[in-house]
Amino acid sequence: MKRKEQKTFIAAFLLPPLLLYALFVLWPAVNAFRYSLTRWDGLGSATWVGLYNFRNILARSSEFMPALEHNVFLMVVPGIITLSLALFFAYVIHQRIRGARLFRIAFFFPNIISSVAVALLWVLIYSASDVGLLNNLLRLINPKHEMIAFAESSRLLWALVPMIVWSGTGFYMVLFLAAMENIPDSFYEAARLDGAGSFALFRKVTLPLMWDVLTTGIIFLVIGGLKIFDVIWVMENGRPTTTTHTMATLMYSKVFEEYNIGYGTAIAVLLFILVLLATMVSFRLLRRERLEY
Amino acid sequence: MRTGWLALALALAIPLLGGCTLERKDPRKGITLEVAVFEGGYGIGWHQDVARRYEKRHPNIRVNLWGDPRVDEKLKPRILRRNPPDLASCNLPVWKLIVAGKLYPLDEALDSPAYGQKATWRETLVPGVLASYQYQGKSYAMPTNLGAWVCWYDKRQFRQYGWKVPRTWGEFTRLCDQIKADGVAPIAFQGKYPSYAWSTLLSLYQRLVPFEKWYEMQDLKPGAFLEPEFIRAAQLLQEMGQKYLQPGAMAMTHTESQLEWVNGRAALIFCGLWLKNEMKNAIPDGFEMACFPVPMIEGGRGDPNAIYGGGGENMLVMADSKHPEEALDFLKYMMSLECSRTYIQRLDTLSPVQNAVKGLLISPELQSAVDVINKSTRMYSDRLSVLYLEFAKSPMPDGLAALLNGKVTPEEFAQGLEAAIEAVRQNPDIYKPPAMGVPPA
Structure with a gap:
């Protein structure tokens, strides 16, 4: 095939998906920027208001700042626990302990369940009615136990921590384990000859040699924390409150519940900017000299 | 040759033009009304029956009625x-x-004669049900349902424990103490x-103040949420939340929560008349659902017999409807006495058409709600x-x-609401209708 023909051939295959992508992803995304500068209820006509929505969002009394704080909480608290546990489990499994394969499957298992199903499962675990697993366990221990509203709005963020950790650890564990298994044994042997113990091996050999993967994991957690929506939406039955709203749920509520489309899309634009900035900052802070082996 | 082509084109086009003209003039062709209905707990079976009956009365009109639980998402882009569609709920x-x-x-339709009655359509409706959506002197939404906010209980459970239906808030809290003790x-x-x-909160507030004051809050009077009576109502609600709600x-x-109630693990629940429909598959045999109004508060200055409630399940005629007059006529038929009676019987709920329930054999639970409404002096919402x-x-x-949850005091709660409504007052983007005062009972 001649070079020109080859290019035409490739273009013919690329064009339809690119067109679809432009039509259904790029065009709405560009439009979101436009809508964020308007006052529009989605029913009448839109009015151009410049940066009015952004000023409102960033005003002191706005619901946006608490929502952003919730995102940061859900990024940091479960994030640190997830990363630590994933690293620990990956390292232990990497030591080829007995039943490593079983543990690997067991830890990864929650990851194959969709996040909505995970949330529904935890709704049942936390339920304050008779089906609530946790309350029933507590009742077994203490027959006089009064039902606790674990998933009540004011407690929900903390209640989400074990759920996010449970559902996320397996994925990061597999990611880290793959990175650890790529490290040649000779490095460990050399370190052992130099007198390194288990902790020193982990700190001086494993961690530096899997730094790129760890950085990727952290960035996944940062993006996931900033975008979190579905689990809150499900656990709050579609009615998050100011104590549980994240940026994404707030955006959805503003657009689809309050019909404040300009304001909602302005939140979406800020969310986009924040995810972009957070990713760039994470890359920069975590950047180290690449170790080739 | 060219003339031949032209003749052929004309020969083909002329009948088409003729067809267009004929279609507009032929009364047998008729029109099709499109009606979109929110398919919720009440379903669309009754609406479809009404549509078929209307078609029989008006052979030139076909009603294309469809329902969807997510009707809003389909309507938005079309609006x-x-x-x-011509008509939508x-x-x-x-x-x-x-x-x-x-x-x-x-x-215009409201002031025309109602189907099967001498009165105008407006006169056949329960007074005040159109008040919620009046703009610049005109009504824009027709409720198909009549609701009331009441406290539900199981008569059998009350008999079993010897509990008595309370008439005052004091009796209510004493009853709650007794239930707890049992x-x-x-x-x-x-x-x-x-x-x-x-x-429940607005009902408690109504029991404490005359309607003039209650409606001042509705009319955005500055400081309305800071009135001592409103704070007192909030205090009573908080006490209820802290002492009597199920753990x-x-x-x-x-x-x-409704399942907890039908299973007898909680004795009372505040809810609207839709409760039975929502829980119909879970209500156990022998359960005797009945209701009482929000009790009067001792020393309150409000009407002890008024009841919080009004119209719901609104039908809307769209401004861009292709057949607004026919849509209005269909809606008027839907709200006729004849159709409203089938609505009550089929869906076990109430209609905003006056006297529609009279003489009908209805379920004991609906009868209990009807008794509460019949004893009331007026409805407010x-x-x-x-x-x-x-x-x-x-x-x-x-x-x-x-x-x-007891995280704020009633005063702080009232201040929070006052601040939120002040933000509404100050927001030029939000439409605020003129003050309406106390609507006629």
Whole structure:
């Protein structure tokens, strides 16, 4: 095939998906920027208001700042626990302990369940009615136990921590384990000859040699924390409150519940900017000299 | 040759033109009304029956009636494209549609004779049911359902424990203490949706103040939420939340809490008349559902017999409807005495058409609600939650959750609401209708 023909051939295959992508992803995304500068209820006509929505969002009394704080909480608290546990489990499994394969499957298992199903499962675990697993366990221990509203709005963020950790650890564990298994044994042997113990091996050999993967994991957690929506939406039955709203749920509520489309899309634009900035900052802070082996 | 082609084209086109003309003039061709219905707990079976009966009466009109639980999402783009169905019931924000000029006024039809009655259509309706959606002197939404906010209980359970239906708030709290002492949770609550407590709170406030003052809050009078009586109502609600709600209620959805109630683990629940329909598959045999109004508060200055409630399940005629007059006529038929009676019997609920329930054999639970409504002096309802979504979707439910949880004092709760409504007052983007005062009973 001649070079020109080859290019035409490739273009013919690329064009339809690119067109679809432009039509259904790029065009709405560009439009979101436009809508964020308007006052529009989605029913009448839109009015151009410049940066009015952004000023409102960033005003002191706005619901946006608490929502952003919730995102940061859900990024940091479960994030640190997830990363630590994933690293620990990956390292232990990497030591080829007995039943490593079983543990690997067991830890990864929650990851194959969709996040909505995970949330529904935890709704049942936390339920304050008779089906609530946790309350029933507590009742077994203490027959006089009064039902606790674990998933009540004011407690929900903390209640989400074990759920996010449970559902996320397996994925990061597999990611880290793959990175650890790529490290040649000779490095460990050399370190052992130099007198390194288990902790020193982990700190001086494993961690530096899997730094790129760890950085990727952290960035996944940062993006996931900033975008979190579905689990809150499900656990709050579609009615998050100011104590549980994240940026994404707030955006959805503003657009689809309050019909404040300009304001909602302005939140979406800020969310986009924040995810972009957070990713760039994470890359920069975590950047180290690449170790080739 | 060219002339031949031209002749052929004309020969083909002329009958088409003729067809267009004929179609417009032929009365047998008729018109098709499109009616979109929110397919919720009441389904669309009754609506379809009405449509078929209407078609029989009007052979030139075909009613294409469809339902969908997510009707809003289908309607929105069509409203924007100015190609909506002729008539719709949905959960879209009615006030936003009114102000955006998307709805057709009902008044001309309201003042025409009702189907099968001598009175005008307006006169056949329960007074006040059109008040919620009146804009610049015109009515824009027709409720097909009549609701009331009451406290439900199981007569059999009350007999079993020897509990008595309370008439005053003092009796109510004493009853709750007794229920608690008997080992049952006094009140089930739909805590995941704290707005359920809004109707109870407004009912308590009504028991404390005359209607002139109650409606001042509805008319956005500055400081209305800071009135001592409102703070007192909030105090009573908080006491109820702290002392009598079922443990864990604040994390329960409406179905969870209602299940707790039908299973007898909680004795009372505040809810609307839709409760039975919502729980019909879970109600155990022998359960005797009955209701009483929000009790009068000792020393209160409000009407002890008024009841919080009004129209619901609104039907809207779209401004861009292709056949607005026919849509209005179909709606008028839907709200005729004849159709309203089938509505009550089939769906076990109430209609805003006066006397529609008279002489009908209805379920004991519906009869209990009818008794409460019949004893009432008037109905009243809140419009803050339908007019100001910015207030109703966040500050109000958040404040109620904090109040019921004891995280804020009644004073702080009232200040929070006052601040939220002040933000509404100051926001030029939000439409505020002129003060309406006390509507006629």
